[in-house]
Amino acid sequence: MEQVRVRFAPSPTGPLHIGGARSALFNFLLARKFGGSLILRVEDTDLERSSRESEENIMASLRWLGIDWDEGPDKGGPYAPYRQTERLDIYRQYVDRLLAAGHGYCCYCTEEELEAERQELMARGDLPRYLGKCRDLTPGERQELERQGRRPVIRFRVPEGRTVTVDDMVRGQVSFETDGIGDFVIVKSDGIPTYNFAVVVDDAAMRVSHVIRAEEHLSNTPRQLLIYQALGLPVPRFAHISLILGKDRTKMSKRHGATSVVQYQELGYLPEALVNFLALLGWAPEGEQEIFGMDELIKEFSLERVAKNPAVFDMDKLDWINGYYIRMTPVERLAEMAIPHLQAAGHVPVDVTLETRRKVEQVVAAVQRYLTHMSQITEFAPLFFADEVEIDPEAAEVLGEEQVPRVLELFREKLTAAEALEPDGVKALLKSITKELKIGGRQVFMPVRAAVTGQVHGPELHDIIPILGRERVLNRVNAALGKM
Ligand code: GLU
Numbered sequence: 001m002e003q004v005r006v007r008f009a010p011s012p013t014g015p016l017h018i019g020g021a022r023s024a025l026f027n028f029l030l031a032r033k034f035g036g037s038l039i040l041r042v043e044d045t046d047l048e049r050s051s052r053e054s055e056e057n058i059m060a061s062l063r064w065l066g067i068d069w070d071e072g073p074d075k076g077g078p079y080a081p082y083r084q085t086e087r088l089d090i091y092r093q094y095v096d097r098l099l100a101a102g103h104g105y106c107c108y109c110t111e112e113e114l115e116a117e118r119q120e121l122m123a124r125g126d127l128p129r130y131l132g133k134c135r136d137l138t139p140g141e142r143q144e145l146e147r148q149g150r151r152p153v154i155r156f157r158v159p160e161g162r163t164v165t166v167d168d169m170v171r172g173q174v175s176f177e178t179d180g181i182g183d184f185v186i187v188k189s190d191g192i193p194t195y196n197f198a199v200v201v202d203d204a205a206m207r208v209s210h211v212i213r214a215e216e217h218l219s220n221t222p223r224q225l226l227i228y229q230a231l232g233l234p235v236p237r238f239a240h241i242s243l244i245l246g247k248d249r250t251k252m253s254k255r256h257g258a259t260s261v262v263q264y265q266e267l268g269y270l271p272e273a274l275v276n277f278l279a280l281l282g283w284a285p286e287g288e289q290e291i292f293g294m295d296e297l298i299k300e301f302s303l304e305r306v307a308k309n310p311a312v313f314d315m316d317k318l319d320w321i322n323g324y325y326i327r328m329t330p331v332e333r334l335a336e337m338a339i340p341h342l343q344a345a346g347h348v349p350v351d352v353t354l355e356t357r358r359k360v361e362q363v364v365a366a367v368q369r370y371l372t373h374m375s376q377i378t379e380f381a382p383l384f385f386a387d388e389v390e391i392d393p394e395a396a397e398v399l400g401e402e403q404v405p406r407v408l409e410l411f412r413e414k415l416t417a418a419e420a421l422e423p424d425g426v427k428a429l430l431k432s433i434t435k436e437l438k439i440g441g442r443q444v445f446m447p448v449r450a451a452v453t454g455q456v457h458g459p460e461l462h463d464i465i466p467i468l469g470r471e472r473v474l475n476r477v478n479a480a481l482g483k484m
Helices: 020-033 052-065 089-101 111-124 139-147 195-205 215-231 260-264 269-281 292-298 315-328 331-344 354-369 376-387 393-401 403-417 422-436 443-454 459-468 470-482
Strands: 005-008 037-040 104-107 153-156 163-168 172-177 186-187 210-214 236-239
Touching: 005 210, 005 470, 020 037, 020 052, 020 210, 020 269, 020 292, 052 260, 089 153, 089 186, 104 269, 139 172, 139 195, 153 215, 163 215, 163 236, 163 292, 163 376, 186 195, 186 443, 195 215, 210 215, 215 236, 236 393, 269 292, 269 315, 292 459, 315 354, 315 470, 331 354, 331 376, 354 459, 376 459, 393 443, 403 422, 403 443, 403 470, 422 459, 443 459, 443 470, 459 470
Parallel strands: 005 037, 210 236
Antiparallel strands: 104 153, 153 186, 163 172
């Protein structure tokens, strides 16, 4: 196999989205699998919307996911620079070649003229496209238009009456008629190239072997192929990966929940879980296995098993995968992730002492198996950190049962007398109450739980009580008894 050189080419106009992250991941996996190179190319030709801040954010999200690249604006490489706005003189050379060979021409049409043409075509039920008014201007006509102060764009002269076929590794052969395309702009009037032109120059100049990108670019590909042909450049292989849909089968958007990687990071998802989930968005492994670490993905991934049909972003599945990873992750790391959430909710001070850290680790251990992402720790936090608990209606009902005062009083007595609290001791203590009062376990556990946690469901009581410590538990029991 030829040397694999792939690229991820984000436009730095916002955070890294789920779709972009998946494209980056598929490129990364292919590069690592075949010992190739991943290029990070920043496509910042939209001067108004691009920013260095977005570029930094995108890179930070990629790094967080464990996707690293071999060449890029921060790393340099044999085909630097890797930011399109720093490559303008390179594009200029290719534009000159196109103009000299008659594949490009200056167009002086104003926005208003173009809009009028669009309207007219649509009114006729025709495809809106540029009809080529400036295609064959004479030098005299050009001079006159320039004299009027018009600044031209450069358009690509699309050959008429041809079929362009994209040979796509995911979609097979997809054909487009050039007559529907219309001469498109390759350089704007400010001298900045458009995406379709710059992407071809760069993919060729950077010796890209495979272009793996989102399906929405498939319709751009015939334009790009025409430019490759006009410039006589070798064409890379294309793989257009499916759209990502929400569970309701409409295009993934903010309505469906978090759409950027950093949002998932902030919600306390683990990067390896998100990577695992993203890999399954469009790629299907051979067997039934669903949990894959990065190394396994690198080994197993192949473009042949990337599906043509749309991928559905199933949040429940992400939560399931993340919950799985949470249960496999050491509490020290989870505590580290939990602390900012606990601080934001005011349960943990800004300066975290060793003692606080140990307590957070115990809390995490007690609730680990209930969490699908770490920010949920705050739902459990009052249980462990608040001085008083709020008794919810279900718990209040339990506390109204007639055996409750006897149970709580005996519990208080035994707890006061108990030596150091640890889970097994608490289990034994609760059990001894059922024996002494000759009542069922439920009649003991439920009221103790209701008094201590304010709820009837939750983590194991014998885990909660040692974490809370004697004093807090006694306070809560006293508060409940005081209300009776
Ligand atoms: N800058 C383009 C985007 O972000 C890249 C498309 C491509 O990979 O060719 O959509």
